[in-house]
Amino acid sequence: MLCLVMHIAPTGAALGAFITGIDLARPLAPEGLAAFRAAIVAHKVVFLPDQHITLDDLERLTDQLGGRRDTPYVKGLADRPMVVRVLREADAAIGFGEAWHTDLSYLAAPPAFTLLWSSEIPPKGGDTMWSNQAAAYAALDDATKREIANLTAVHSAIGPYGAGGYYAQVQGKTSMQFAPSAEAHAEHRHPVVIRHPESGEKILFVNRTYALRIEGYDAERSARLLNALFLHAVSEPFRYRLQWRPHMLTIWDNRSTQHLAVNDYQGHRRDMYRTTAVGTALEAA
Ligand code: SIN
Numbered sequence: 001m002l003c004l005v006m007h008i009a010p011t012g013a014a015l016g017a018f019i020t021g022i023d024l025a026r027p028l029a030p031e032g033l034a035a036f037r038a039a040i041v042a043h044k045v046v047f048l049p050d051q052h053i054t055l056d057d058l059e060r061l062t063d064q065l066g067g068r069r070d071t072p073y074v075k076g077l078a079d080r081p082m083v084v085r086v087l088r089e090a091d092a093a094i095g096f097g098e099a100w101h102t103d104l105s106y107l108a109a110p111p112a113f114t115l116l117w118s119s120e121i122p123p124k125g126g127d128t129m130w131s132n133q134a135a136a137y138a139a140l141d142d143a144t145k146r147e148i149a150n151l152t153a154v155h156s157a158i159g160p161y162g163a164g165g166y167y168a169q170v171q172g173k174t175s176m177q178f179a180p181s182a183e184a185h186a187e188h189r190h191p192v193v194i195r196h197p198e199s200g201e202k203i204l205f206v207n208r209t210y211a212l213r214i215e216g217y218d219a220e221r222s223a224r225l226l227n228a229l230f231l232h233a234v235s236e237p238f239r240y241r242l243q244w245r246p247h248m249l250t251i252w253d254n255r256s257t258q259h260l261a262v263n264d265y266q267g268h269r270r271d272m273y274r275t276t277a278v279g280t281a282l283e284a285a
Helices: 030-043 055-064 133-138 142-148 219-233
Strands: 007-010 017-020 045-048 084-088 113-120 128-132 152-156 187-191 193-195 202-204 211-214 239-242 249-253 257-261 270-277
Touching (some): 045 239, 128 133, 133 219
Parallel strands (some): 017 045
Antiparallel strands (some): 084 270, 113 249, 128 239, 193 202
């Protein structure tokens, strides 16, 4: 077991911190794990450079953060179904996660954390951006806060993963294996403003990829409000943009962030491994 003397250097932006002094090729001891988890929740996304870990290590850490789960409609590795290879070959036009989203918000209990480890990165580009959804909520005007206080949003994976959805249409243009399905049309509801189950913060919890409509609003009113919230949620002041290095592990709190993979490295390869840690149903703030 690894006893922890970690060093945390916040990015200075709205979220994110670099963590050094910790080797995740070894299991975290219980007290170290608690401090590590608290750092992820506090900073919302953490970056750990120079982590020469194996997929066994990645899976063990995911288990320490609550347990591995699958990513519906995205095929995992043949021998490790809970590990997704986020791969874009040099000749592929389409990557993965190239629109703002919160992972698996189309489920009743979205994951608590996502872990992404870089094996190979392009010489330039291929960054990931995150946006702080607690800061986004706090910056809303009072009238909007009052309006959304008791609203519920309907989420579904139909857009990306439905039968005939985005990934079904671009199947030949990606290096990843998707499994589009009519099951992805299932809907789950989450409060528009959730109370973070660990930090207690109020979080704006709608994202353009999976939030379809506001329950009880007509289509026009729903689209108007959601579009305004989507734009606000990922605006510049709430963001951090990471330039990857090989062998960097990034872990984000999926309940308090949105993220996007920047598609700007045509002609180069990007190869990452991703797991998600089990989360809980989300409650209204
Ligand atoms: C994802 O959305 O999980 C992928 C992010 C990335 O590849 O940068």
